[in-house]
Amino acid sequence: MKFSYAIGVDLGTATVLVNVQERGIVLNEPSVVAINAKTGKVLEVGERAKAMLGRTPDSVEAIRPLREGVISDFEATEVLLRTMLDKVCHGFWYKLFKPAVMVCVPSVISAVERRAVVDACRRAGMGKVYLIREPIAAAIGAGIDITGAKGTLIVDIGGGTTDVSVISLCEPVVETTLKIAGDVFDDTVIRYVRKNYNLLIGSKTAEEIKQVIGCAYPRPELLKMTVKGRDLISGMQGEAELDSEEIRAALAEPVQEILESVHSVLEKTPPELLADISETxxxxxxxxAMLHGLAKLAGEAFNLPSALAEDPITCVARGTIKALDMPEFTRE
Known part of the structure; x- marks a missing residue:
């Protein structure tokens, strides 16, 4: 089905991305809502709300309405989604021609949660509202033709969950979801630095460590990084020098759990589709999935070709827009 105006939304645990037809990705903001804990009034959403994390008085609470791939706060999720859509859908034409919207939702989602997402979109002035599961959107956004009877193995690692799916004929044949993803990587780094250096760091610093020197596979050369935090002994500011190899060792456990999930899915995959995966x-x-060397480690572990999709962060958002042109996902 062709739509005059179409919008795709990646409603993620860590970020919300909005993709507008013929304009591309116009919004990429954190999935955070700041509310007044006493009145329940929403104060800020997105980037401004994230800036409040760890810096708010008791009367202000900065929350993530999606946790570990599921909607934990219906009302906050609705406000988040409606606010993000309002930011990009303004002007006469959007009000006159209500855009169709395809929203990516977690693989594990209840009927009540689905209804909450649809209602939020309609309250934001959207027209037709369609939902698509995250690994399906990721595969489409990665440029994979999933309409044929050919197996494709997708490992989509977001902020809250990792989805491992074998897809054929636009449907998951074998799949699993585990609550180990980017947020767990960050938490693991925080615990490691606290235990080994008596230094307390925040999630923002942990994410930076992961991105700059973190790895799943040994780097060609050892990288080092100095980080600052609160010294747990003196209570004052302290610092520590970390290297890429110790962070690789720290992340080995959650990385291994992801690989074990891939192994479990491969074991349950029908032989015909397994033959396809041996090629693709x-x-x-x-x-x-952007953790350095993760794809290479998986390739060696399973003796399969393994690759990071182009611009992996935006795969789901790009897939939602493409899905609006596919009758398999827009049938009434």
């Missing part, structure tokens, strides 16, 4: 390999998508 493993495709990694999502921001968490």
């Amino acid at each position: 390999g493993i495709i990694f998508t999502g921001g968490g």
Whole structure:
């Protein structure tokens, strides 16, 4: 089905991305809502709300309405989604021609949660509202033709969850979801630095460590990084020098759990589709998949071709727009 105006939304645990037809991705903001804890009034959404994390008085609470891939706060999720859509859907034409919207939702989602997402879109002035599961959107956004009877293995690592799916004929044949992803990587780094250096760091610093020197596979050369935090002994500011090899060792456990999930899915995959995967390999998508060397490690572990999709962070958002042109996902 062709739509005059179409919008795709990646409603992620860590970020919300909005993709507008013929304009591309116009919004990429954190999935955070700041509310007044006493009155329940929403104060800020997105980037401004994230800036409040760890810096708010008791009367202000900065929350993530999606946790570990599921909607934990219906009302906050609705406000988040409606606010993001309002930011990009303004002007006469959007009000006159209500855009169709395709929203990516977690693989594990209840009927009540689905209804909450649809209602939020309609309250934001959208027209037709369609929902698509995250690994399906990721595969489409990665440029994979999933309409045929051919197996494709997608490992989508977001902020809250990792989805491992074998897809054929636009549907998951074998899949699993685990609550180990980018947020767990960050938490693991925080715990490691606290235990080994008596230094307390925040999630923002942990994410920076992961991105700059973090790895799943040994780097060609050792990288070092100095980080600052609160010394747990003196209570004052302290610092520590970290290297890429110790961070690789720290992240080995959550990385191994992801690989074990891939192994479990491969074991349950029908032989015909397994033969397809031996040719097409493993495709990694999502921001968490950008951990250096993760795709290479998986390729060696399973003796399969393994690659990181182009621009993995935006795969899902790009897939939602493409899905609006596919009758498989827009049938009434």
